[in-house]
């Protein structure tokens with residue numbers, strides 16, 4: 485039903501239908517006209533033939549065999565032949581040898597006579613001697629000949645109509661191809677891909693619409709940039725008072741305090757720590773979202789080990805605090821084409837999560853997948869932990885900013901995976917979450933398909 489309504493609204497479908505109907509109407513008109521005129525022409529030609537034969541016989545002096553069986557030459561179709569016979573004089577009976585019982589009262593010229601249960605076309609021609617001859621032909625045969633030539637006149641129309649309809653479909657598809665291409669381009673865009681649509685090769689009827697869409701995209705882009713700048717500025721502005729507050733709290737620690745005050749101070753410091761994390765994550769998110777597509781050009785060759793090392797060094801104290809075995813499984817010698825700073829930020833957030841959400845004395849490991857498990861042109865890196873994992877139903881939603889499964893599980897701003905997603909989109913990295921242990925559906929395995937560096941040409 486919905487498809488039918490879309491078809492009714494579709495410009496292409498409506499235009500196709502209108503042109504198809506127009507072609508069919510023209511074909512019907514031309515075919516009908518051709519059929520009728522070919523039929524009439526054929527009848528007229530047959531009348532002409534009777535007339536010419538009559539005039540010819542008259543000019544030859546009107547000598548006829550007595551039985552009047554002119555026209556039965558060898559090979560002639562018996563049915564289609566023209567018979568010629570003398571007409572009886574007024575008051576005379578049928579002349580001897582005359583094949584047909586024609587009445588004497590026929591007038592000169594053409595007429596139709598009914599004999600032997602069928603119609604005959606008869607042409608009466610007076611002779612110089614005063615006697616008259618009749619040229620006779622069966623009407624059915626004449627009609628048959630006429631309809632045969634009329635049908636033959638229809639053949640070109642019957643061939644032309646399907647050819648025209650096919651050509652019409654092809655032309656419509658070619659004409660609407662730019663629109664189809666445009667729709668596909670818009671469909672394939674990411675949410676944050678707001679650069680203008682290409683207007684080259686577009687017909688002038690469509691370009692104003694695309695220009696208007698581009699105008700809208702530019703305005704949305706402007707609004708988004710302003711909003712991100714506001715978030716970044718707000719986070720940045722919060723940093724100074726937060727640092728001052730932390731300093732004051734530290735100073736307070738060193739002064740004489742009652743047990744209750746010290747307990748409250750500790751809670752205050754935890755709150756300050758959370759606020760600092762939030763500000764840091766907000767700034768990181770604002771930074772990666774503010775980068776435009778030119779970030780692609782900032783990619784260069786990096787050995788994965790070199791990118792991973794500083795990240796692990798930063799997170800080692802956190803792992804040690806929780807007695808977590810943080811390690812690399814096998815060498816990380818693959819060379820990737822990336823931005824080391826951004827990839828470090830992405831890995832930092834993922835490894836931080838793995839350590840944070842895995843229970844004390846757990847295990848977090850990094851490894852490269854075997855080449856046969858890796859998509860072509862990529863290096864597949866896996867970050868595996870044996871924590872609680874993320875239920876399959878939540879694996880898409882956790883990438884949304886501030887979406888946390890269990891806020892009590894560990895402190896956090898809820899922005900880490902949003903940062904991961906933004907960085908991945910910029911660097912062309914595909915991120916997938918799986919259960920580390922498929923059977924028990926526990927633990928998290930993050931698969932990262934990172935674009936490999938192109939081979940060096942020596």
Ligand SMILES: Nc1ncnc2c1ncn2[C@@H]1O[C@H](COP(=O)(O)OP(=O)(O)OP(=O)(O)O)[C@@H](O)[C@H]1O
Nearest residue numbers: 837838841873882888889890896897898899900901
């Ligand atoms: N390795 C993991 N194991 C279990 N749950 C995880 C794991 N990684 C992420 N999660 C879940 O996904 C949620 C979102 O993670 P995300 O990194 O975006 O935010 P966060 O860790 O809460 O805060 P932060 O911005 O400080 O990283 C987490 O709150 C947690 O519930």
Ligand SMILES: [Mg+2]
Nearest residue numbers: 837896900901
């Ligand atoms: Mg996190």
